[in-house]
Amino acid sequence: xxxxxxxxxxxxxxxxxxxxxxxxxxxxxIATSVSTRAMSPRFAVLLSAVLNFAxxxxxxxxxxxxxxxxxxxxxxxxxxVFAGLIGxxxxxxxxxxxxxxxxxxxxLIGGLVGSAFAASGASAIQADGLVEKxxxxxVVAPILAFxxxxxxxxxxxxxxxxxxxxxxxxxxxxxQLVSGSMFSLAHGTNDAQKTMGIITLALIAHGDLSxxxxxxxxxxxxxxxxxxxxxxxxxxxxxxxxxGTRIIKMDPAQGFSAQGSGAAVILAASHLGYPLSTTxxxxxxxxxxxxATRLSAVRWxxxxxxxxxxxxxxxxxxxxxxxxxxxxxxxxxGALGPLVVSISVLGVVLAFFGRRVARGQVLTADA
Amino acid sequence: MTAAAIDWGQLxxxxxxxxxxxxxxxxxxxxxxxxxxRATDHRRGDRPRQASAYFVLAAVxxxxxxxxxxxxxxxIVSK
Numbered sequence: 001x002x003x004x005x006x007x008x009x010x011x012x013x014x015x016x017x018x019x020x021x022x023x024x025x026x027x028x029x030i031a032t033s034v035s036t037r038a039m040s041p042r043f044a045v046l047l048s049a050v051l052n053f054a055x056x057x058x059x060x061x062x063x064x065x066x067x068x069x070x071x072x073x074x075x076x077x078x079x080x081v082f083a084g085l086i087g088x089x090x091x092x093x094x095x096x097x098x099x100x101x102x103x104x105x106x107x108l109i110g111g112l113v114g115s116a117f118a119a120s121g122a123s124a125i126q127a128d129g130l131v132e133k134x135x136x137x138x139v140v141a142p143i144l145a146f147x148x149x150x151x152x153x154x155x156x157x158x159x160x161x162x163x164x165x166x167x168x169x170x171x172x173x174x175x176q177l178v179s180g181s182m183f184s185l186a187h188g189t190n191d192a193q194k195t196m197g198i199i200t201l202a203l204i205a206h207g208d209l210s211x212x213x214x215x216x217x218x219x220x221x222x223x224x225x226x227x228x229x230x231x232x233x234x235x236x237x238x239x240x241x242x243x244g245t246r247i248i249k250m251d252p253a254q255g256f257s258a259q260g261s262g263a264a265v266i267l268a269a270s271h272l273g274y275p276l277s278t279t280x281x282x283x284x285x286x287x288x289x290x291x292a293t294r295l296s297a298v299r300w301x302x303x304x305x306x307x308x309x310x311x312x313x314x315x316x317x318x319x320x321x322x323x324x325x326x327x328x329x330x331x332x333x334g335a336l337g338p339l340v341v342s343i344s345v346l347g348v349v350l351a352f353f354g355r356r357v358a359r360g361q362v363l364t365a366d367a
Numbered sequence: 368m369t370a371a372a373i374d375w376g377q378l379x380x381x382x383x384x385x386x387x388x389x390x391x392x393x394x395x396x397x398x399x400x401x402x403x404x405r406a407t408d409h410r411r412g413d414r415p416r417q418a419s420a421y422f423v424l425a426a427v428x429x430x431x432x433x434x435x436x437x438x439x440x441x442x443i444v445s446k
Contacts, residue, residue: 058444136373140381148386152393159397163404171400182439189443253397260396261389267439268388274381 003206005335006078009342010202013085015227018195020092021104022052022231025191027239028101028278029183029232032255032286035244038173039180041235047177048184049233055188056196056225070109070133071116075124078205079328080115081198082338086345087111087321091313093349099238099246100309103277107317108194109134114318115325138310141269141276142284145262149285150292153257157293160253172252179260186266187278188228195224243283246302248290258285280310392435399428 029051030044039047071080088104088111095102109130116124160168199220203209209217248254262278262285269276283306290297327344328337402425409418 055443132373136378140378144382144385145389148389151386152390155390156393156397159394159401160404163401167404167407168400171403172396175396178436182436182443185440186443256396257393261393263439264388264392264435265385267442268384269381271442272377272381272384274377 002334003078006082006338007202007206007208009335009338010078010082010085011199013082013089013338013342014195014198014202015223017085017089017092017104017108017198018192018224018227019231019234020089020096021108021191021195022049022228023234023236024092024096024102024104024231024239025187025279026232026235027243028282029180029187030235031240031243031282032250032259033173033176033180034240035250036173036176036252036255038176038252038255041240044180045233045235047181049229051181051184052188052192052232053225053229055185055190056192056228057221058185058189059193069129070126071112072120072124072126075116075120076112076201076205077119078202079333079338080112080119080325081202081205083115083118083325083328083341084108084112084321085198086324086341087114087317087319090320090324090345091317094316095309095313096236096238098305098309099242100306101239101243101279101283102306102309102313103138103279104191105194105277106134106138106310106313110314110317111321111324113314114321114323117318118322118325119329134314137274137276138280141265141280142287142307142310144276145258145265145281145284146288146291148261148265149258149288152261153254153289153292156253156257169252172256175256176252176259179256179263182263182267183259183278183282184232186263186270188225190275190278192224192228195227196220199224242302242306243286247283247286247299247306248297250286250289254286254289254293258282258289261285388435392432395428395431395435399425399432402426402428 026045026048029048030039030041033039034041034044085108088107091102091107091110092104113125113130196216200209200214200216203217203220204211209215244250250258259282262281265285266276266278266281287298287303324341328341331337331340402421402423406418406421406425409415409421
């Protein structure tokens with residue numbers, strides 16, 4: 001009975017993380033399109049939500065690899081997974097509050113690393129895997145996207161510089177429909193699967209599924225796809241505003257260069273088996289597209305805050321994950337610990353957002 | 368944490384392949400815009416030879432851009 005309750009809590013927490021992943025990362029796909037008026041905000045979030053939903057059904061390969069090579073599989077229990085998810089959700093909400101784009105995948109890995117560390121010590125963490133799968137891509141992605149988007153916009157300006165601006169802007173806005181759609185589809189394929197993988201791991205640990213044959217049940221696929229799509233549709237407008245207008249004031253050509261070349265970088269890297277964070281790529285791309293035309297076009301203060309959030313994502317989510325595991329384990333190994341932590345987190349979130357809604361401070365598509 | 372954990376060969380491949388893909392997509396789309404716009408202008412100005420040349424340029428660029436989109440979808444689907 002107790003393990004059933006833990007399973008239900010883990011599944012609900014995983015879907016909650018999936019939701020925050022959706023609204024936190026909406027900016028990656030639509031921020032540049034909205035700021036250059038390639039799409040209306042409502043249409044952009046709807047298109048992105050639909051493509052995230054569709055993307056979640058395309059492949060299940062990522063689902064089978066969640067946490068592998070980073071945390072020792074022996075150390076992963078349902079409570080460790082639960083605490084890791086709490087770390088990731090808390091970090092996503094904190095960075096969303098400050099309007100800072102940060103990687104939801106890195107937050108999830110950070111949360112899992114922290115809770116596994118609290119549960120089993122340093123031996124539970126595979127440092128080499130952490131370097132190879134998180135730290136190196138975390139450094140390479142923004143620098144590569146910055147450079148590529150910068151070169152791309154300079155060449156693009158050379159090519160279309162003498163063409164009438166009206167048709168050029170219209171064409172680039174049209175191109176952003178394509179590049180934004182590619183971002184959304186890739187995001188749905190990658191990120192919804194992480195939640196599927198976590199729920200499936202919990203079902204295996206609970207004994208509902210066989211560990212010898214990794215199989216994601218249909219209800220897990222549908223619920224994960226729906227959660228990330230719903231989160232995307234809700235739209236994390238604070239981050240959309242940061243990526244779309246606060247880093248640089250971009251024209252449609254810059255928007256396309258950041259997004260189009262960013263999508264190409266992500267998919268080329270994915271083809272080589274090197275998954276990059278969509279958040280790092282689009283943010284780096286936006287900065288590169290701005291800096292290439294004029295260094296002072298980039299608000300380096302905002303860019304610096306974003307970089308600090310990236311550096312802090314892993315340790316921040318890990319710390320919260322470790323605390324969540326510690327608090328949970330005070331109440332023993334049963335369902336009471338996760339239940340107390342869940343209710344506490346939910347209470348804090350409701351109290352905070354309830355107050356904000358009452359004050360009318362919530363950013364929306366129209367704000 | 369050691370430098371040995373990093374596959375430098377794969378990382379180098381990622382950098383040049385990512386750079387090539389990113390710049391190529393942008394160049395293809397810019398060339399498509401240039402070709403299509405100039406083709407329209409020359410057709411309106413009754414210069415059919417120049418219009419045809421720019422039309423071919425736009426068609427080649429459109430083919431390259433569409434190819435990169437199809438490749439991208441294939442990468443997503445086959446993952």
